[in-house]
Amino acid sequence: MANRRILSLWFPRLGAERLLRTSRGAEERPLAVVAEQSNMQVITSLSAAASASGLQVGQPVRDAHAMCAALATRARNAPAEAAFLTALRRWAGKFSPWVAEQDGDGLVIDLTGCAHLFGGEAALLEVVQDDCRDMGLSVRVGIADTPGAAWAVARYAGVAAEPERNGDAIDQEAPATRSRAGRRRHWTRGGAAPLQAVRGGATERIVPPGEGHRVLAPLPVAALRLDPETTAQLGRLGLRRIGDLLGQPRAGLARRFGRGLVARLDQAMGSAPEPISPARAPAHFAVRLTLPEPIGLTADLLEGIDRMLPRLCAQLKDKGRGARSLRLEAHRTDQSAEVVTVGLARPGHDAARIRPLLEMKLEQIDAGFGIEMLRLEVMQSEPIHARRSVGHLEAGREVDARLARQGGLDDLVGRLGARIGLETITRWHPADSHIPEKTAQVLAAAWSAPAERWPAPARLRPLLLWRPEPVGAPDAPAVPARFRWRGRDWALAEARGPERIAPEWWLDDPNWRSGVRDYWVVTTQAGDRLWLFYGHGGTMSSGWFCQGGFA
Numbered sequence: 001m002a003n004r005r006i007l008s009l010w011f012p013r014l015g016a017e018r019l020l021r022t023s024r025g026a027e028e029r030p031l032a033v034v035a036e037q038s039n040m041q042v043i044t045s046l047s048a049a050a051s052a053s054g055l056q057v058g059q060p061v062r063d064a065h066a067m068c069a070a071l072a073t074r075a076r077n078a079p080a081e082a083a084f085l086t087a088l089r090r091w092a093g094k095f096s097p098w099v100a101e102q103d104g105d106g107l108v109i110d111l112t113g114c115a116h117l118f119g120g121e122a123a124l125l126e127v128v129q130d131d132c133r134d135m136g137l138s139v140r141v142g143i144a145d146t147p148g149a150a151w152a153v154a155r156y157a158g159v160a161a162e163p164e165r166n167g168d169a170i171d172q173e174a175p176a177t178r179s180r181a182g183r184r185r186h187w188t189r190g191g192a193a194p195l196q197a198v199r200g201g202a203t204e205r206i207v208p209p210g211e212g213h214r215v216l217a218p219l220p221v222a223a224l225r226l227d228p229e230t231t232a233q234l235g236r237l238g239l240r241r242i243g244d245l246l247g248q249p250r251a252g253l254a255r256r257f258g259r260g261l262v263a264r265l266d267q268a269m270g271s272a273p274e275p276i277s278p279a280r281a282p283a284h285f286a287v288r289l290t291l292p293e294p295i296g297l298t299a300d301l302l303e304g305i306d307r308m309l310p311r312l313c314a315q316l317k318d319k320g321r322g323a324r325s326l327r328l329e330a331h332r333t334d335q336s337a338e339v340v341t342v343g344l345a346r347p348g349h350d351a352a353r354i355r356p357l358l359e360m361k362l363e364q365i366d367a368g369f370g371i372e373m374l375r376l377e378v379m380q381s382e383p384i385h386a387r388r389s390v391g392h393l394e395a396g397r398e399v400d401a402r403l404a405r406q407g408g409l410d411d412l413v414g415r416l417g418a419r420i421g422l423e424t425i426t427r428w429h430p431a432d433s434h435i436p437e438k439t440a441q442v443l444a445a446a447w448s449a450p451a452e453r454w455p456a457p458a459r460l461r462p463l464l465l466w467r468p469e470p471v472g473a474p475d476a477p478a479v480p481a482r483f484r485w486r487g488r489d490w491a492l493a494e495a496r497g498p499e500r501i502a503p504e505w506w507l508d509d510p511n512w513r514s515g516v517r518d519y520w521v522v523t524t525q526a527g528d529r530l531w532l533f534y535g536h537g538g539t540m541s542s543g544w545f546c547q548g549g550f551a
Contacts, residue, residue, distance in 0.1 A: 005121070006207070006276070007109040008150035009092065009128065010140045011085075014105045018084050019074055021136050030068050035076040044076050048138065070147060081479055089279065091131070095124065100280050106154070108147050109397030110276045114235070121206055133421050144207040147276060149216055152223035152242075159220060210270060217243030218292070224264040230257055242268070252427020283319060286377035287312045294333050298362050301330070304374045305358055312376055313349040321382040321548045322347030330365050331373040338365045343422045345413035345446040347382040353411055357418050413445050422446040430454050431541030435504060436547070437465055459499050462531045462548030471544040477534050479520055485530075485546050494523040498534075514542070521550070 011017075015033040030050035034041045041061040052067040065069055085101055092099045098110035111121070118124040121143055132139040142153030145519045192376060207215045216223065219242050222231045225368030234257070238246055245253065254262045266272035287308045295301065305328070316323060330338040333537045340361040344354070365371075413425055425445040433439055439457075472484035479495040497520035503512035529533070531548035 003112065003209075004145055005111045005115060006144055006147045006150040007095070007111045007124075007128075008106065008142045008144075008147065008154040009100070009109070010106040010142075010151075010154045010343035011088070011137055012105070012140060013045055013047060013051075013138045014085065015076060015081050016050070017137050018081060020047060030055070030071045032061070032064060032071055032073050034073050035078075044439050058079065083411065088277075095128075098276050100276050100278050102151070104246045106151075106433060108150070108276055111143070125206070133418050140205075141204045142207070144215070145209060146268060146270045147209060147211055147262065148225065149212045149270075149273050150217055151206055152219055152268060155218045156223040157215075159207045159223075160218075213246065216268060217241065217246065220483040221245065223438060224261070224268055224475065226261060226264060230261060233257065283321060284378075284379060285315045285319075285321075285323070285381060286313060286375065287315075288373060288375040290373050291371070294372050295366030300373070301362050301371070302359060305355065305376070306375065308376045309351045309358075312378065313351045313354070316349035316378065318449075320383055320385070321381040321402065322349050323354065323380075324380040324382050325378050326358070327377045328361065328365075329375040329377070330367070330371045331375070332368045333370045333372050334368055337369070338367075338371075340364050341379065343414065343417050344410070345417060345422065345425075346410040347384050348410075349384070357413075357414055360415070362419050389524045410448070417446060434501065435509075436461065436501070437511075459519075460550075462529075463551045465548045468533070468547045470513075471532060473544040476542055477518060477536075479522065479532075480544065483532075483544065490528075490530075491525040492522060493525045495520045501533075514545075519547075523544070 019033070020031060028049060030053050031047040032043045032050050034386075035043040035044045043055065043057055043059050043061065043064060046055055046057060050064075050068065052069060053071070055068060055071070057066050061073060065072075080282055082104070085104065085107075089099050089107055092107050092109055096109050096111055096114045102108045102110050111124070115121045115124050118127055125141055125143070128139065128141060140154050142150045142155075142157065144150040144153055158207050196328055220231075220240060221234050221242055221244075224242060224245075226234075226301065231493045234240070234245075239248070242265075245261075246269075250262050253265075263272060267274045289308050293303070295304070306513060323344060325341060325343045327339060332338065340358075341356070342357040344357070348354070361542045364427050413422070416425055423444060423446075426442050427445045427448065427450065428440045428453050429443045429448060431439055438462075449462050469485065473480035473482075479492060479497075481492050483490055483492075498518035499520075500518050503509060514537065516536045517533040519531060519533040519535075522532050524530065529550035530546050530547050531550070532544060534544055535542055
């Protein structure tokens with residue numbers, strides 16, 4: 001692990017500078033990106049001009065406007081910032097193939113064996129600074145032997161550990177702690193500071209190999225990537241610098257602050273491994289068709305789809321994936337685009353199943369003065385596997401027939417979903433519970449498979465179930481000869497039962513606080529068949545209730 005070299009890139013103004021890149025002439029005006037947190041708008045990112053005005057990240061917007069009247073605010077777009085960081089990750093791939101995103105505003109790069117291709121680490125950092133300056137981005141960097149040390153140097157190099165309480169700068173730890181900490185921080189005395197040079201507004205920080213302990217010791221404990229609560233607890237005990245923790249017994253730290261503190265400390269010092277897992281490039285499937293002349297008829301659009309769709313399905317089939325949702329873009333001659341999306345109930349790469357769904361959406365496309373380019377893209381795909389029938393001949397035929405029926409149902413769900421939305425189509429699925437109203441659950445039809453079979457109930461169950469409704473009858477377990485329900489008087493003709501059902505004792509269900517129930521199938525003289533039960537009380541009063549009706 002001593003031979004590893006890790007580069008950490010931190011973009012402290014990522015959100016604000018992403019907006020400034022698209023706003024020409026707005027660099028001179030202070031800009032703040034705000035987001036809703038705890039029913040209050042706070043600042044999440046600041047431009048350089050806003051920071052020069054004394055504003056800080058995490059500050060309420062109302063206080064920021066009071067300090068800077070010319071402040072311009074923009075709502076935070078978290079997905080756009082994530083997409084921008086992903087684009088920066090692809091840019092950083094020029095330095096090493098091992099690049100990963102970090103904390104939503106930074107990148108971590110494994111430079112092992114790659115720095116010499118750029119003339120060394122210092123020359124590589126010059127390339128990083130030049131590229132970021134051309135992109136209009138502020139960057140702080142750190143190179144060390146471990147990801148934790150590089151992260152700490154990039155964000156906290158030159159930052160002094162502040163006392164926990166306000167007032168003077170007198171150390172407030174106990175004398176015994178201060179005396180022990182002085183002996184344990186012997187490696188911080190003497191020696192050269194880590195390499196620091198200022199070029200183009202960014203600070204280079206390169207930790208020489210094997211000197212992580214010396215460089216990290218004077219940094220605040222927050223540089224270990226700890227949560228704010230743990231950092232505050234350490235500060236109240238006088239442990240403000242990483243060097244204060246290096247000589248402490250690990251068992252005591254783990255007992256008081258948890259294993260997370262010790263793990264972060266070991267990762268920063270190289271005692272515990274911390275691999276870098278680069279993000280895999282997402283599977284992307286898209287085809288386009290450029291037209292020699294603009295088109296506008298539905299028949300012409302279908303002809304274009306018939307040319308693109310087989311190629312797209314062939315790409316999906318080669319990768320063993322199926323399309324779950326697709327997007328059709330129709331680019332018009334006036335530089336605008338008409339976009340429609342379709343979804344499938346089951347992922348697939350069969351053009352015959354996808355084409356009818358696209359055809360149903362063509363009426364939503366306004367051709368305007370003509371369409372000059374079509375593009376078909378898979379927005380979401382899932383892996384699919386070929387199914388093979390096994391067993392005896394008859395069993396195989398039955399499986400094939402069931403799969404064929406299910407495929408037809410999927411096509412029906414897909415067609416209905418194209419009209420009313422896939423999320424509105426649901427199906428009942430059996431559930432494992434002896435409680436009558438919990439024997440079935442509602443699932444989305446497009447994201448669930450139909451049940452092979454429904455388990456047969458041990459006793460007769462009503463076709464319709466509703467919440468228990470009170471029945472006017474004597475408070476006694478015997479079935480009443482006459483009772484009143486829903487404003488009508490009913491006379492008993494026949495009763496079968498009882499079936500005793502107990503509540504789930506491991507759950508506190510408010511609907512079953514009536515305790516044990518005795519269910520009866522009651523036939524009235526009017527011919528109605530009802531499902532009555534007598535609740536034995538529990539935490540509620542006892543009595544008769546009606547919960548269902550038979551067809």
